[in-house]
Amino acid sequence: NAGVTQTPKFRILKIGQSMTLQCTQDMNHNYMYWYRQDPGMGLKLIYYSVGAGITDKGEVPNGYNVSRSTTEDFPLRLELAAPSQTSVYFCASSTTGNSGANVLTFGAGSRLTVL
Amino acid sequence: GNSVTQMEGPVTLSEEAFLTINCTYTATGYPSLFWYVQYPGEGLQLLLKATKADDKGSNKGFEATYRKETTSFHLEKGSVQVSDSAVYFCALSIQNQGGKLIFGQGTELSVKP
Numbered sequence: 650n651a652g653v654t655q656t657p658k659f660r661i662l663k664i665g666q667s668m669t670l671q672c673t674q675d676m677n678h679n680y681m682y683w684y685r686q687d688p689g690m691g692l693k694l695i696y697y698s699v700g701a702g703i704t705d706k707g708e709v710p711n712g713y714n715v716s717r718s719t720t721e722d723f724p725l726r727l728e729l730a731a732p733s734q735t736s737v738y739f740c741a742s743s744t745t746g747n748s749g750a751n752v753l754t755f756g757a758g759s760r761l762t763v764l
Numbered sequence: 765g766n767s768v769t770q771m772e773g774p775v776t777l778s779e780e781a782f783l784t785i786n787c788t789y790t791a792t793g794y795p796s797l798f799w800y801v802q803y804p805g806e807g808l809q810l811l812l813k814a815t816k817a818d819d820k821g822s823n824k825g826f827e828a829t830y831r832k833e834t835t836s837f838h839l840e841k842g843s844v845q846v847s848d849s850a851v852y853f854c855a856l857s858i859q860n861q862g863g864k865l866i867f868g869q870g871t872e873l874s875v876k877p
Binding site: 653682705743745756758 | 808810815853862863864865867870
């Protein structure tokens with residue numbers, strides 16, 4: 650099993666450019682999440698999805714968009730990149746989201762730099 | 765609101781030393797508590813968890829006890845190894861809130877031989 654796969658691993662963007670971070674999981678998990686990790690700040694939730702066709706905002710959604718057309722894929726879109734979006738982005742998935750005791754499986758991360 | 769506070773790092777220890785990383789939480793509901801570990805260049809992975817008061821989670825020599833009276837979930841290990849060098853995150857999750865994890869800021873541990 651590949652688990653959660655994120656692409657690209659590294660990307661440099663210019664201010665105002667757009668891009669999509671890809672996330673795919675092969676575990677048939679219903680719940681998927683996007684977090685960003687900034688130094689000394691822990692992980693902040695950007696968006697999450699409880700199933701195909703359903704998405705919801707997390708703590709820091711501004712400047713991002715998501716879609717969930719299939720169970721496997723949960724892409725994160727940056728429309729107008731800004732330096733404040735320089736971060737490491739993690740996608741995660743889980744199978745029993747609403748129990749509260751669910752365990753998230755994380756991808757390896759995508760490091761984005763906006764210059 | 766819900767939040768997690770961890771002791772600040774970095775923490776530097778010698779091999780075989782005792783480790784404690786403090787974690788306290790604030791929660792409006794009844795949380796499950798987790799410790800995740802992030803090795804250099806990797807994503808996070810679950811280290812241990814506890815789902816109710818007085819539960820003890822343990823894994824790889826690490827352990828943490830869910831203390832409702834002090835709203836704490838401190839991580840301990842009796843004898844650390846160089847391979848334990850990583851960033852450790854305390855987190856909570858509330859039932860029926862979409863399985864979202866709320867993380868502390870992370871504590872970097874460096875173990876020297």
